[in-house]
Amino acid sequence: MRFDVHRLADSISWAISPVVVAPAVYCAITLLGYADDPGKFSYLTVLFAASTAAPMLLIYGLKKIGKVSDYNITFREQRFIPLLVLTFVNVLGYEFMQQLHAPRLLTGILLFNAVNTVLILLVTLQWKISIHLFTLTSCIALLFLKFGVDVLWFLTLVPLLMWSRISLKAHNFMQTLVGGVLGFLIMFAELTWWIGL
Template identity: 35%
Template sequence: MVFGTHRVARWLTEIFQPPVVVTVLMLVSPAVEAGFPGTMWAGLLGALFVCVLPLAYVLVLVKLGKVSDHHISDRKQRAPLLLLALVSVLAGLLLLQAIHAPVSVSVMMLALVGGIAVLAAVSHFWKISGHASAISSATVISVLMFGPAWLPLLLLVPAVGWSRVVLRDHTLGQVVAGSLFGGVVIAGLWWLLRGWLL
């Protein structure tokens, strides 16, 4: 039974890891503007800078033995990699501005920049859950974008949080803090930026 529980937790952790969740969020980010789904290319381009390039760099470091694993379980290794992700996001923002991509994609990226910056700062002192932050922000933003019919997505937040605790990658406090940070701070920042820039 314990083995089965551990297996379910591992699947949830891998399927809903931050790069995957944020990539999906980036793809749907243009949905708040006219032209969607034809504008998903801009979300895909944003995902390249927010998720794909940083993850590729982490995987190279894992292969070279410089980083513990692709979830960056060692807290001390997180801050430099999060700062690198921040640089990648800023480069993506500049490119999206240059090609006049939908503003909604930049809004999503700016909200994520704020989140990444805070996570990088907190990682010096505490290992807040990136998984919980990502799934919480993504589900709350999805409900804000698409309406109450998407409320069942919020069930993913405790499920992913549970998986992180079961695998002993985070404490309950770190998961709760990550969930609140993603659902309130990142999603709230997205909401404010959307109202201001769109």
């Protein structure tokens, strides 16, 4: 049986996609990092709605009406509307978190998701950055801030995801590299400032 490189790359791309990675990391941070907080399930509901439910419903709807060509929104020109809507969704999520008096790290996640979505949106006007890599490394930065150096082994997923996105011709090397580097550094800097470390 012939080994299907494209299928492997596609499977990796979906397994380490933003709608998988973000909620998994948010679950770990909320349920393990704030296990004794009685509001943890409320926080997680808001995070899940903003990071997974809203993007999936939005992209499904846009695909249905032909505004995007595929669920990964491969074409740069098609990313403006989804990113704009997701910025609003994260701002709304931040406001909900404030009302719940959530821990500062959790409110910061949604606040800076909104800020960083605007950043990606502005970059997208001229260039195509890898949102897959940006999301993965920003989530690793979150885990690092909450749990310390033991989680940095997740960085081994970065070259694997880079290979996947390049193999699928969704991005070139620089687009994946810049997405990965910026994702970690920006989220780390933002939240370090936000929580006062």
